[in-house]
Amino acid sequence: MLENLTTKLNTLLIVNYLCRPHQQFLEDVTDSYIVAACLDVMEEGCSNKNNIEFVEKISQKVMDCFNLGVTENSSISRIRNDLEAIHADEQKLFAMRVNDHYQCALCGKCFTSLVWFKKHLTNKHHWKLHQANTNEHCNNAVGQFLFMSLLFRDTCDSYKMCDGARSVCNAHFEWLYDSALKHSKYKIWLWRMITYTLSILGFRESFEYKWNISVNLNGGIRNNIPNDNAVEIQVNNIKRELNTQGANKSYESAKQICMTTQVIHAIKQNLMRTSRTAKSKSTRPEADKSGDIMKMVEFLRQKGAIKNVCWNSFQNFREPLSGINAEELHAWIGEQKRIANMFM
Template sequence: MMCQGTVLFFKFIYQEFYETTSAPEQGTLFQLRNVIHRVDVSGGEGAVDKFRAHYAFIMDCLDAYILGATMKVMELECLDGMPVKWRPPPLLKTAEKSDQYQWLTKLAQEILEEHVKLDKDKNLTRMSEVAKEMDTQTLSVQGMFDDDLQKFVCTCGKQYKNLGFFKRHLVNKHNWLFRDDEDPTADTCTSECKSDSVANYRASFMKNALILRDTYDAYSMCDGGRVVRNAKFEFLCADVRKHNKYKLWLWRFMAYVIALLSPKQAYEYMWNCASNTIGGIGRNIPNDNLVELMVQLVKKKIREQGSNFTYASAVKAALSSQVQDEIKQNLQQEIQQKTKGKSRTKTNKSVDIEVMVMELIKGNLFSYIPGREFQSFRNFQDASERVNLTKLHTWVTKQKERASFEML
């Protein structure tokens, strides 16, 4: 199951956390891949070509990281042991669902705070505040531009043709503070304050893998709200990795929902992000996938025609393929015939996950040791730390100007 945003985020995770080396270090994705012998996982560009194998590997690694973090929080020596902390209350299995959910939620929140959340995540809040200030300044400066004079006119009467000179005048004479040269994500930590790059790697991977899982589930459930929310994180990752095509697509997707479409159109656009072809809850696929499936179906019809293929026959195949497929499925359901190729055998991965958990614990990935780092990921930083807000704001401002006369 892939769409534009999922493909981007999927590639981003492998670019960030999968590094092939001759001596893989304990706890890295490449080392875990070797330990459980996932020979069909190669990372890099091969991740998209073999999506299912690579996605399954990332989800198995995420489960292993979550179990390892849980063992650390509950002070478990092994997966079958008795926890020292967070011991389940008596008769939890027979308690009300709401009570079970409340206890699990508190445990999950503890794991999230201790092992997933990064100190640098607060930069996202600060970046949002700074971006709002920059938007206000940009609108104020644009409001001082006189269309008749084709100049920027200050309240003191000074006129400037050049935007840079006008900004310098506002700074020097009117005490304006522009954040163009300020990096809101700058690290103020001195050399004496060394962070644990291994812990940063672990927390960053868990955070991004959880977003990937949530995005995958959002499309499965056709949850437009989650798709839009996660697109904001994917947009930042696209900017960090210089994926301009995906960044433009994600920005326009959010622009349509937030600003360009009417409320009714935005609601329809957001909640029609996926389609269901076989029925059932959680069986939706992104519209990109549906288009690709229909294209492959039309190509198959055209190949079957052989030398009898014409433009008119191709048009008929394109117009009738979906209807024919629906009729076929309805007939199969009526005669209670099992549809071939609609389900896959589920494999038991518990052994692989348990092996990975033990590797992570041996590597001491769930402890905080200042100064340590992976040789393959020196000075590791989360994507949120590497966002250049000044350049990103300039890019978004230009896209807003283009949207005012290009889009819709």
């Protein structure tokens, strides 16, 4: 969805994609939609001398304008209600489980299969088990894109600021989107991240997990990177040192490098600090992207208010979260719980 929407902006006239990294270009596109949406609500009259209150009021108006909040009619509320109802039905069924079979509390008949037991209750005793609502609702593609843009920018900012609580909070939404779009690897990773902080770890360990969710390599604010990126950097450093040994590398030499790489780097940094040695720049200078964003915003504003923008390619758009099957998701959660019980 993100790539398709960006192609609508006549990108060849705005950004030279051969020179601009793909990630930065996506950030420009998401920022342009957010800026354009803020300009729409600002024109409706929203001013305040206090900058914090001004930004808060603007953001709230954007959320209300696109119905981006978690309301009773949103897909997130529907999924939550379905999961709660399915879980309640499951508890009633397992209350009638005896050893390795199910025994009907009304007639005493036994079943070894849960599926046949459910059919017996619905057909014979007229039980009404909850059926998940699978009706897909058509939504504005731009509104959903804006929601994901805000989620993306907020998650990036939370890692840069080492705000673990915000990262975990956003992980709930990201997990739902991964569930809807069938990204199995990230779905499991985010699920484990959430369960560790909320259920498995104690209060103190959970706080430390959030506190150390990112690491700062260069110093200064907003220079933190996620821990998995730091591990990747360390692995590349180890590989680089190991390749210098040529044919002489072995398991023992790799083990020695793993144990000494960080220590040697710390000693080197300490010597450079003591001798006041100038450190060579290894980071790229920040590019001024305001011109690109301004052109994108101008292009979007030509279409009118952002909430009314409709692309022809997305006439049959369906909200991603509306495609989540609550019964399948509940079964997946139950399977993950069983796996956790086996290894803990």
